[in-house]
Amino acid sequence: MPTLKDVVAAFVAARECDVSTLSRLDFWVAELGPRDLTEITPDDVDAAVVHLASRGRLRPLRGRATVATGKPLAGSTINRYISQLGSLYKYARRLRLIPRTYVFPTANIEKLPEPVDPESYLRPEEVQRILAVARVLDRRWGKLSALVVLAYHTGLRKSNLLNLTWADVDLIAGTATVSRTKNGEPIVAALSKRSVAELKKLPGKQPDELIFAGRTGRPMHFRALWNKVVIEAGLAGRNFHQLRHGCGHALATAGVNQAQIMALMGHKTLSASARYMHHNTRDKAEIVAKVFDREG
Template sequence: MSTQSNTATPPVTRGEMFTLSALADTFMACYQGRDPSFTSRLSFFTQHLGEKVASEIDADDIDDVLEALKQRGRLFNVGGNKRGGSVISTHKTLADATINRYRCTLQSVLTWARKRRLMPKTWVNPVVETQRLPEDNARTRYLSEPEYEKLIKVSRLASWNKLTLLIMLAVTTGARRGTLLGLRWKDVDLNSGRAFCERTKNGDPFVLVLMPDVIQEFQRISTKTNPEDLVFCGRYPTKPMNFNKPWEQALKDAQIEGVVFHSLRHTHASWLAKRGAPLLAIADSLGHKSLAMTKRYAHLCVDTRAEMLSRVFNNQGA
């Protein structure tokens, strides 16, 4: 399964980087399932992410594709069962179950790659950081302020003493998981309240603004370390911590359901929207290059927009 019709897809080789298209081709060569729609669902992902390095795909990439799937909607074969008929997008709403099947398709391919030891040792399947849709078409899940406060309290009991800082940074900066795990002590300037990310998902440098309580948390955990060491390391200072167990335990202790780590990024954007931040400012804070993905938070701006319109137009003629 190649995203390029005239160019052969490079083979997958263990220990080397490879694209999603290459992985899809190799996976389908081994596929023994009987799902007739599996290939078309996987093709949708390769159409959008085929040229990306498979191990560098993150939750935002997957959310982007699932959003594109929603926009495309159901397909319709103009020619029916006749040969030569064209398939078009209807933009009619897809069932949540259908979207979930697309999501699970990619998850199964990436999980297969991990089991075959094709992915880096510290790699985590990014699909688990996306949300499986419930049947009631609920909106993107984000934390309420009471939930956040409770999560911070219980996270201080975690076996990994940096979990609280990681959660606080994710919510207050909106930074992606990979960006945060890539932070080194040399990137953090507590005097200016800034953290400098050399490379983000978009390949651009980005500056994180550190809130006072985040700076205090940095000061709490900071010890004499090598500037090259990762902030969020585990046993080895140059390797990021696999924090899934303490994170899941914190959610359980706080009795918070339906939340994954990527929900903290949604929380950042949702709180900004509810407090009247324009979509352009939210996009900038998230590091989005366009407003397409930021528009998912537009519905949270309605109350703020209503207040603004009321202030302006209720005074007309006064």
């Protein structure tokens, strides 16, 4: 059985890794590198995560050397380290280094809540600005407006939306079915009236045809178009995934409870939807202050 260090070496050799990814991989090699993959337990991973949290943030020096800053790591950063280890196990399973039924030691590690920064989700007025610009700039593909509306109104991930076929949507019932999500489970998303209206405007509609395909019939690579649109909308740097966060925030602000948000967005853990409830509480506090604190 290969060691974790061996798998990391193969993983890095097979792809281009950015500095952050290499840093996370270096951490796991330092913590568990000599151990065989199947010998690493959830307790080992948990102990490493505790060590990571106590170590805190690092500041890069020359080359790949680093020094501790004394500042704590954000919950989202710690979660990325856990996900990185999970990715290594997925890679090992794909290479058949471990059985397909093997349970990863990261499977039951509880991730930390990740409150959404105000700059990490798109608010309704920002979505409207993006749509207004998209209608003008997207002259060739002509589908970005519909894609934005569906992403914001359903909370579906980009990959799920890009792989939707016309057979997956029922414009009469107002549903979109994703047979397999990131969590490995199917989800049936409810379509708003506006989403249905946007879909009806699109050409095609052959059952096996991808709704958001490019000229080749494969999922459209629209990053350049998206970047152009958000820059013109005065929202440079915002990414498409923030539409999903915007959906969760809008649901929470409207008073939708956490269990319903979990069901609507396909979350499997409370921590995933808790980020939106945090902002719901803050927004409600702002409303109460605005309405009642003036009474004296």
